[in-house]
Each structure stands twice: as C-alpha cells, then as structure tokens.
Amino acid sequence: MPKCSKELNCAFIIFRHGRGTGRAKAMTRNAMMSDTDLHLDKLRKARERGIIDRFGLYGLHWGDPDERADLVAVRDRFVWPLIHPDKIAVEIGPGGGRWTRYFLPCRRLYVVDRYPELLAELSRNFHAPNMVLIENSGTDFPGIADRTVDLVFSYGTFVHFELPMIADYLHEIRRILKPGGDVVLQYADKTKPVGAETPSFPDCDPQRIAKIIRDAEFRIVQQDDELLNNSGLVHFTR
Numbered sequence: 001m002p003k004c005s006k007e008l009n010c011a012f013i014i015f016r017h018g019r020g021t022g023r024a025k026a027m028t029r030n031a032m033m034s035d036t037d038l039h040l041d042k043l044r045k046a047r048e049r050g051i052i053d054r055f056g057l058y059g060l061h062w063g064d065p066d067e068r069a070d071l072v073a074v075r076d077r078f079v080w081p082l083i084h085p086d087k088i089a090v091e092i093g094p095g096g097g098r099w100t101r102y103f104l105p106c107r108r109l110y111v112v113d114r115y116p117e118l119l120a121e122l123s124r125n126f127h128a129p130n131m132v133l134i135e136n137s138g139t140d141f142p143g144i145a146d147r148t149v150d151l152v153f154s155y156g157t158f159v160h161f162e163l164p165m166i167a168d169y170l171h172e173i174r175r176i177l178k179p180g181g182d183v184v185l186q187y188a189d190k191t192k193p194v195g196a197e198t199p200s201f202p203d204c205d206p207q208r209i210a211k212i213i214r215d216a217e218f219r220i221v222q223q224d225d226e227l228l229n230n231s232g233l234v235h236f237t238r
C-alpha cells in the first residue's frame with residue numbers, strides 16, 4: 001500500500017484503479033453523468049466565506065450530529081449501534097468529517113472520496129493511524145478486497161447521485177461487504193417539499209431506492225422516511 005502523499009499528511013492514500021473492463025467503463029460513464037463541480041464549489045465557497053474557521057470543521061454548518069435533534073437521532077439510531085472496535089468500516093463522501101469522527105473507534109476506517117481536495121480537507125483534522133484515504137473514480141473501491149468490510153456509511157453524498165450511479169455503487173458495495181455486513185445510506189426524497197425544492201437532488205424517492213437496493217440482492221433492515229425533511233435513511237444488509 002503506498003504511503004500518503006505529503007500534502008495529505010494522512011495514514012495512507014490509494015489512487016485510482018484503471019478502468020479497463022466494460023462494466024468499469026459504463027460505471028465511470030454513470031459517475032461522469034452525475035458529476036458536477038458541486039462539491040468543489042461548496043468547499044471553496046465555505047473557505048472563502050470563513051465558514052470552516054467559524055464552525056471548526058467543514059460541514060458542521062449543515063448541522064452538528066452532536067447537537068441538531070434530527071441528526072442526533074441519525075447518530076444514535078443508525079451510527080452508534082453499528083460501531084465496534086473489531087469492525088472494518090467504509091465511509092463514502094466524508095467531506096470535512098462531521099460523521100467520520102464516529103467511525104474512528106473501528107479497527108480500520110476507509111474514507112472514500114472522488115475529490116482529492118475533499119480528502120485533503122478531511123486530513124487537516126484527522127490523522128488517525130487506522131484511517132485509510134481512498135480517491136476513487138466515482139463508484140468504485142480501489143484497494144478494498146472482496147467481502148472484507150463490516151460497515152458502509154454515507155451521508156450527504158448519495159442524495160446527489162442519480163439512480164443508475166447509485167446502482168453502480170450498490171454493485172461495488174456488494175463486492176466489498178461481508179455477508180451480514182451493514183450499509184446505511186441517506187438518499188434524496190423528492191416526494192418531500194424540501195427535497196423537491198433542492199435543485200442538486202436528483203429524482204429519487206423511498207420506493208425507487210428500496211427497489212434498486214433489493215434488485216442488487218440486499219435485504220432492507222430498516223428504512224426511515226420520517227426523520228429528515230428532505231431525504232430518507234436506509235439500513236440494509238447482504
């Protein structure tokens with residue numbers, strides 16, 4: 001495993017895999033189609049406006065999971081019960097790390113992001129030796145072996161993905177997840193007024209997300225469409 005590049009000052013970073021196979025090429029196309037500069041713009045604007053310094057961590061201005069009631073409920077119901085020091089965890093799209101901090105007690109934590117600039121932002125605050133930073137190509141997990149992961153979590157990230165891209169991610173999650181492993185994803189819900197009014201949210205709702213999760217041969221453990229005003233949470237397993 002290569003050492004971390006100097007500017008990231010983290011445990012390790014694994015760079016992108018090649019995109020040789022037909023499936024990998026199609027997956028990259030889906031990732032590109034869903035791609036925008038949204039995440040880089042958000043980070044750069046937060047820097048320019050002094051938001052990161054004011055809140056102490058990039059992302060806390062969207063709500064602190066230790067303070068905002070609905071996020072506290074997400075933490076207590078969907079995160080804490082799954083954390084264990086024997087587990088290998090993956091977080092997809094960590095941003096500045098407002099959720100990442102809860103996964104640090106795991107034996108190993110892979111943090112996967114498409115943008116090196118976001119991984120660099122994360123590594124300003126986190127230097128844990130059990131944390132492995134991975135830059136992916138949009139929907140893949142380079143360097144993570146088949147059936148080795150106990151837990152996959154993503155918040156604030158899949159809400160921006162179109163369904164074909166989520167389906168690609170599900171295929172890859174199925175590859176890395178151990179049988180019986182847990183996955184928790186936040187998804188956009190366009191049936192809610194606030195979700196419908198959020199331009200960066202794609203067309204997605206509880207029924208369609210549940211269908212593609214089942215189509216990918218996972219079993220849904222719980223799905224919550226009440227807690228959040230613009231989105232939902234789904235916990236599933238294989």
Ligand SMILES: C[S@@+](CC[C@H](N)C(=O)[O-])C[C@H]1O[C@@H](n2cnc3c(N)ncnc32)[C@H](O)[C@@H]1O
Nearest residue numbers: 039059093094095113114115118138155156157
């Ligand atoms: C809106 S931020 C949310 C960050 C964090 N999870 C939170 O809730 O504060 C979205 C994150 O997803 C990352 N991201 C965007 N597209 C991605 C992709 N295809 N795969 C992995 N991460 C991605 C962004 O770089 C950013 O870190």
